[in-house]
């Protein structure tokens with residue numbers, strides 16, 4: 001298991017979702033990816049994308065306009 | 077047991093693609109969705125800019141649809157490549173700056189690439205013959221199939237019976253008899269089928285899936301190209317065209333004036349790239365200056381800006397001008413009387 005992080009601050013939805021998706025493509029099941037975003041829309045969109053594609057959201061925090069979401073990559 | 081065939085369906089978030097997916101699922105086809113992001117999509121971000129819109133559900137419809145249907149969704153960023161589609165559309169524009177036919181061809185072509193990479197068997201869309209004046213006409217549907225390179229691997233389940241049989245039909249991957257023969261602009265058959273499938277809460281975009289079908293948006297885009305002397309754009313440009321009131325009092329610059337708090341906050345995010353201005357001794361909007369303006373022109377912009385704030389009846393107001401990445405400075409101006417604000421400044 002490895003841990004990764006991407007910073008999508010300054011990008012508006014759905015770009016944070018696209019960035020997360022493209023990173024997850026490179027990862028192995030069990031890996032973890034932290035996504036940072038400044039678009040509160042990511043609070044809905046990234047978890048929805050994870051549910052659809054079989055990944056798990058381990059943490060989801062919003063502080064002001066800053067969003068941090070921790071994903072565990074699923075079997076795919 | 078026969079092999080399960082795999083279809084990549086273009087999912088926009090609207091009802092038609094949702095129905096197309098379900099029709100294929102009913103036939104035992106494995107479906108995954110592809111959604112393209114051009115930068116002009118009505119989806120996403122812009123919902124959240126205006127304060128009144130923030131109360132609404134900010135869901136991304138394509139993701140929501142995929143979840144309802146139980147399919148995977150792949151969102152593809154085509155922002156850069158789309159520029160060429162919009163700037164030089166071989167088949168021209170629709171009623172506004174929407175290059176729908178070239179856009180469809182391009183998206184299907186990208187879907188073909190994706191299909192080949194992922195080992196899928198065919199592509200499907202929710203298109204209906206005669207539904208849209210440009211891209212969904214009887215004579216343009218084959219154009220999409222041919223020019224995209226999809227040829228007879230492109231199936232339109234909602235109107236397949238009005239079109240020649242495609243490979244998936246001829247090979248029996250799907251049963252042509254259970255597909256549909258919708259045509260024309262009416263939405264009734266779609267709504268009836270939605271009911272049959274038990275879909276209740278779906279998005280119904282009126283004009284199309286993107287801002288390019290919007291007249292006032294298109295006018296702003298053309299104005300931008302004209303002012304710059306080139307038909308190009310960056311992501312910031314296309315975002316800013318969605319926000320605020322746009323006034324061009326001089327050819328060399330325009331003002332983007334926020335209309336409410338949400339837009340104010342959004343425009344704040346561009347402080348490092350544009351000159352911003354606001355009236356500092358009265359409440360009022362924030363303005364972004366796009367283009368180049370000298371001191372005299374900034375004073376003019378200040379006078380116009382003052383007209384849109386609470387200090388509009390004051391004899392004089394203080395305007396703070398902040399160049400990108402610098403400290404702001406103040407000037408005194410008299411708010412411009414409404415009669416001097418020319419109608420043709422509004423874009």
Ligand code: SF4
Pocket residue numbers: 174175176177179180211283284285286287288289
């Ligand atoms: S409305 Fe916009 S996204 Fe939809 S086909 Fe036309 S140009 Fe493409």
